[in-house]
Amino acid sequence: MKMVLAGAPPSDTDRERTLLRRARTGDPAAFRWLFERHAAGVWRFLKDLLRDEAAADEATQETFVRAHARLGALRDEDRLGAWLLGIARHVYLESLRHRGTHVDMDDEVHGSQVEAVLPTPTPEDLLLDRELEGLLAGALGTLREDRRAALLLRIDHGLPYEEISAVMGWSLQKVKNEIHRARLQLREHLAAHVGGHS
Amino acid sequence: MSACRETELDALLADELSPEDTARVRAHAQACPACQHALSWLRAERGWMAQRARRMPARPALDFAALESRLRKPVVPTAPKVSWMHWGKMLTAALASVAFVGITTLQVTRLPSADEPWTRNDALTTATWAVDWCDDPSREAVAALEARVGACLVASPLITLR
Ligand SMILES: [Zn+2]
Numbered sequence: 001m002k003m004v005l006a007g008a009p010p011s012d013t014d015r016e017r018t019l020l021r022r023a024r025t026g027d028p029a030a031f032r033w034l035f036e037r038h039a040a041g042v043w044r045f046l047k048d049l050l051r052d053e054a055a056a057d058e059a060t061q062e063t064f065v066r067a068h069a070r071l072g073a074l075r076d077e078d079r080l081g082a083w084l085l086g087i088a089r090h091v092y093l094e095s096l097r098h099r100g101t102h103v104d105m106d107d108e109v110h111g112s113q114v115e116a117v118l119p120t121p122t123p124e125d126l127l128l129d130r131e132l133e134g135l136l137a138g139a140l141g142t143l144r145e146d147r148r149a150a151l152l153l154r155i156d157h158g159l160p161y162e163e164i165s166a167v168m169g170w171s172l173q174k175v176k177n178e179i180h181r182a183r184l185q186l187r188e189h190l191a192a193h194v195g196g197h198s
Numbered sequence: 199m200s201a202c203r204e205t206e207l208d209a210l211l212a213d214e215l216s217p218e219d220t221a222r223v224r225a226h227a228q229a230c231p232a233c234q235h236a237l238s239w240l241r242a243e244r245g246w247m248a249q250r251a252r253r254m255p256a257r258p259a260l261d262f263a264a265l266e267s268r269l270r271k272p273v274v275p276t277a278p279k280v281s282w283m284h285w286g287k288m289l290t291a292a293l294a295s296v297a298f299v300g301i302t303t304l305q306v307t308r309l310p311s312a313d314e315p316w317t318r319n320d321a322l323t324t325a326t327w328a329v330d331w332c333d334d335p336s337r338e339a340v341a342a343l344e345a346r347v348g349a350c351l352v353a354s355p356l357i358t359l360r
Contacts, residue, residue, distance in 0.1 A: 028266075028269075031269075032262050035262050035265065036262060039259070039260045039262075040251070040254050040260060041251075043254070043257055043259055043260060044250075044251065044254065053255070053257065056257070056259065057257055057258055057259035058259070060257075060259040060260070061259050061264065061265050061268060064265055064269075065265070065268050065269060068269050132246070133246075133249075133250065133253075136246060136250070154208075155243050155244065155247050156247045156250070156251070158212070160212075160214060161205070161209075176205045179205075180204055180205065183204070183239070183243070186243075187239060
């Protein structure tokens with residue numbers, strides 16, 4: 001099973017497994033290595049969900065405090081990345097509850113076909129400059145939270161659909177449908193804001 | 199392939215398909231303008247995400263020193279804390295009646311009694327008793343992940359997030 005976090009190349013997988021074992025025996029240097037390998041991805045995920053850098057800082061620390069406390073209970077050494085992102089999302093949802101924010105989680109999407117035909121322009125010229133980065137952030141922000149989380153777990157954090165299904169608690173088909181719809185929304189938003197491409 | 203499936207194109211780029219499916223999807227995509235169009239978007243997405251990751255700002259949360267002070271020793275799931283006073287009461291009761299001891303011990307083993315100083319933070323610190331606090335909008339997702347990795351994700355005191 002492939003699972004690649006941004007900043008965590010797969011060639012490091014064996015090393016991660018070794019260091020995870022050491023971290024579980026209480027080796028602080030090994031935990032530090034794991035933190036440094038995954039913290040940026042966790043922070044980015046939380047920033048995308050919370051849309052607030054300071055809040056993402058706090059939530060990232062809380063995620064790793066919890067991970068550290070429960071590291072010994074993680075049985076599948078190859079799922080550390082998904083496990084951390086699952087904790088991060090839990091921390092995020094808890095923070096919403098503390099702020100009294102309601103998240104609509106009930107908008108189940110039905111549909112069996114995932115079609116590739118998209119009414120959008122081609123993206124060849126859309127290099128990621130600062131302006132587009134802002135547009136991208138804005139487009140991501142228009143997505144419903146759970147749909148945004150699922151999309152980012154895939155396109156930013158490289159989780160396989162099965163892992164996303166586990167993190168989100170969705171069926172595999174729902175994961176595919178939600179990510180597909182998120183992509184369409186993202187493209188529509190970007191296409192509407194990029195002149196001369198439609 | 200009767201339909202163009204973006205999920206398959208996505209899996210193709212992620213190198214997640216079997217050799218047979220890779221050949222099939224690639225052959226279809228080469229002859230299908232719609233799939234080529236979708237592929238160009240998928241490639242762009244990947245490029246943007248990679249660029250975005252490289253532009254990560256330096257954040258205080260990414261400094262391990264900031265985290266270190268908050269780390270405790272790994273929590274080993276244990277039975278809930280029971281105060282010495284409580285045990286004292288139990289022992290006194292034990293002297294009075296062996297049968298009573300049996301019943302009391304059974305009760306303590308099952309659940310902390312209502313008069314013990316249980317706070318929400320205590321419950322969260324001791325993972326064994328944190329199950330009730332896993333009740334939130336993500337309950338199903340967390341439960342599924344927990345079942346998969348064999349660990350409770352709620353393991354530290356709640357903090358107020360800004
Ligand atoms: Zn096609």
